[in-house]
Amino acid sequence: MNDHDTLLALALLGTARGTLPTPGPGPLGQAAAHVTRPAAEGTLLARAALHALTHAAGRTPDPASDLPPVPAPAETLPEAPGRATRHLPLVMGTPHLSEWLTLCAQAGWRVPPARLPELLDHASNDSHLRPLLTPVLGERGRWLARFNPDWAFTPPPPGDDAWDTATEAGREALWRSVRERDPHAARALLQQHLPTERAGSRKRLLAALLDTLTPDDHALEPLLDTLTTARSEDVRTLARTALHRLSGSAQNARHAARFAALVSLDKPSLLGRLTKQTPSTLTPPTGPDEHATRDGLPDPAGKEKRSATALLEHLLEHTHPDALLTALNIPPATLVNIARQHDHLNALADNAVHTRHAPLATALLHDLPTHPFLLHIGPPEPLAAAQKQALHDRDPERLLALLGPQPGPWPSDLSAALLSILRDTIGDAHYAAAWGYRWAQLAELAATHAHPHTPHPDPLPADATDYAHRTMTELLGTLELRKQMWNDFGKGRG
Numbered sequence: 001m002n003d004h005d006t007l008l009a010l011a012l013l014g015t016a017r018g019t020l021p022t023p024g025p026g027p028l029g030q031a032a033a034h035v036t037r038p039a040a041e042g043t044l045l046a047r048a049a050l051h052a053l054t055h056a057a058g059r060t061p062d063p064a065s066d067l068p069p070v071p072a073p074a075e076t077l078p079e080a081p082g083r084a085t086r087h088l089p090l091v092m093g094t095p096h097l098s099e100w101l102t103l104c105a106q107a108g109w110r111v112p113p114a115r116l117p118e119l120l121d122h123a124s125n126d127s128h129l130r131p132l133l134t135p136v137l138g139e140r141g142r143w144l145a146r147f148n149p150d151w152a153f154t155p156p157p158p159g160d161d162a163w164d165t166a167t168e169a170g171r172e173a174l175w176r177s178v179r180e181r182d183p184h185a186a187r188a189l190l191q192q193h194l195p196t197e198r199a200g201s202r203k204r205l206l207a208a209l210l211d212t213l214t215p216d217d218h219a220l221e222p223l224l225d226t227l228t229t230a231r232s233e234d235v236r237t238l239a240r241t242a243l244h245r246l247s248g249s250a251q252n253a254r255h256a257a258r259f260a261a262l263v264s265l266d267k268p269s270l271l272g273r274l275t276k277q278t279p280s281t282l283t284p285p286t287g288p289d290e291h292a293t294r295d296g297l298p299d300p301a302g303k304e305k306r307s308a309t310a311l312l313e314h315l316l317e318h319t320h321p322d323a324l325l326t327a328l329n330i331p332p333a334t335l336v337n338i339a340r341q342h343d344h345l346n347a348l349a350d351n352a353v354h355t356r357h358a359p360l361a362t363a364l365l366h367d368l369p370t371h372p373f374l375l376h377i378g379p380p381e382p383l384a385a386a387q388k389q390a391l392h393d394r395d396p397e398r399l400l401a402l403l404g405p406q407p408g409p410w411p412s413d414l415s416a417a418l419l420s421i422l423r424d425t426i427g428d429a430h431y432a433a434a435w436g437y438r439w440a441q442l443a444e445l446a447a448t449h450a451h452p453h454t455p456h457p458d459p460l461p462a463d464a465t466d467y468a469h470r471t472m473t474e475l476l477g478t479l480e481l482r483k484q485m486w487n488d489f490g491k492g493r494g
Contacts, residue, residue: 015040072143080109101132110138172204199232206238247320255319256327317347332363396438408449415450452482
C-alpha cells in the first residue's frame with residue numbers, strides 16, 4: 001500500500017481511531033513529512049492535497065538540489081475549442097471516450113492541458129485508448145508523460161536516444177507514430193532494433209506490425225524469417241502470422257509446394273477442366289521436411305492418414321489463399337471443395353478472415369452462408385440480406401453475430417431498424433433478464449455503434465414498464481450526446 005492509499009484508509013477510518021502514517025522514504029514522502037498542521041485532520045488533508053497535486057503534475061517532488069525541468073515545447077496543434085471539450089467530462093471513463101478522441105484527432109486538435117492527467121490515467125489502464133490518445137496529447141502531454149512511469153506508453157520526445165530511453169510500451173508507441181508518418185522509416189526501425197529487443201518488446205512491435213501490415217512490408221521478410229526460430233513461442237507465432245499474410249513470402253511458397261505434393265485432383269471432367277466438385281485425394285508426405293519446425297508444421301507423429309489430414313488442415317489455415325490457388329491452378333470454389341471433402345472448411349474460413357481474401361470468402365459463403373465474418377469480407381449484398389432477415393426474424397443471437405464485427409457508425413437505415421425493434425421488444429420487460437441478455441447486449445452495442453443522427457423510434461406506449469422507459473431513455477440520450485459531439489466537431493450528418 002502506497003502513501004496515498006494509507007492516507008485514504010485513515011480518512012475512511014477517522015483520525016480519532018487511527019494515527020497518521022509515517023511518510024515513506026522517497027522524495028514524495030520526504031516532502032510530505034514537512035507538511036504539518038495543528039490538528040491531525042488538517043495534516044491528513046494537507047498531505048492528501050500534496051499527493052493530488054503530485055499526480056496532477058505528473059511527477060514526484062525533486063530534491064531541493066535538482067534543477068527544474070526544461071519547460072514543455074511550444075504547441076503545434078490548436079487546442080480543442082470549448083464547444084468540443086464540453087462533453088469530455090461526460091464521456092471520460094466510458095466507451096464513448098474512444099469516439100471523442102477519434103473525432104478530436106480527425107479535427108487536428110489537442111486536448112485541453114487540464115484534462116491530460118486524467119486522460120493519461122485512463123490510457124494507462126486501457127491499452128486500446130493509447131493509440132487514440134497519442135495524436136491529441138500535444139507537446140505538453142508528451143512532455144508531461146515523461147515524469148510518470150505509469151504514462152511511459154507515450155512516444156518519447158524526438159532525439160537520437162529516443163529509442164534507447166523508452167520503455168517497451170514507449171517503443172511501441174514511438175514505432176506506431178513513425179509508422180503513421182513514414183512507413184519506410186518504420187520498417188527501418190524494426191530492421192535496426194528488433195533483432196536485439198527482449199521478447200516482450202518483440203511481441204509488442206510484431207503485434208503493432210500486424211495491425212498495419214501492407215504488401216510493402218515484404219522488405220521485412222528476412223527479419224521475420226529469422227524470428228520464426230526465436231526462443232519465445234509467442235514471437236515465433238507472430239512472425240509466422242506476418243509471413244502468412246505476406247502473400248509472396250518464402251514461407252507461403254514452401255506451404256504451397258507442400259500443398260501441391262499433398263493434394264491430388266482427379267482427372268478433369270469431360271469438358272476438359274476442373275470443376276468445384278472435382279474429387280481430391282491426399283498423398284502422405286514422405287521423408288523429412290527440413291523447414292517443418294520453422295514453419296510451425298504439426299507434429300508428424302501418428303498414423304499416415306492422420307498426419308496427412310493434420311497437415312492439410314494446417315496448410316489450409318496458414319497459407320495465403322493466393323499461394324494455395326496458384327499451387328494447383330484452381331479457382332476458389334475448387335479450393336473450398338477440397339476443404340469440404342476433408343472436413344476442414346473452418347480452417348479455410350479462418351484463413352480467409354485473417355487475410356481478408358474477398359474471392360475466397362465469397363466462395364465459402366455457399367457452404368457457410370451464416371458465417372458473420374465471411375459476410376463482412378465478401379460482397380455487400382449477402383451481408384445486407386442476412387441483416388435484413390435477422391431484423392425481420394427478430395433474432396437477437398443472429399443480430400449480435402452480424403452486427404458485432406461491423407464497425408460504427410452503422411448506416412442510418414440499419415440503425416433505425418434496430419432501434420425500432422429494441423423499442424418493440426422491451427415494452428413488457430420489468431428487468432434485463434425478462435427482456436433477454438442478447439437484447440440488452442444489442443442495446444449496449446447500438447449505443448456505441450448506431451449512427452448518432454439516426455431518427456428516434458416512436459415513443460414507448462404509456463403502459464410500458466419503468467425498466468423499458470429507463471433503458472430506452474438512456475439509449476436515446478446516449479445517441480443524442482454522440483450527435484451533439486459530432487456536431488461540435490463539425491461532422492454534421494457524416
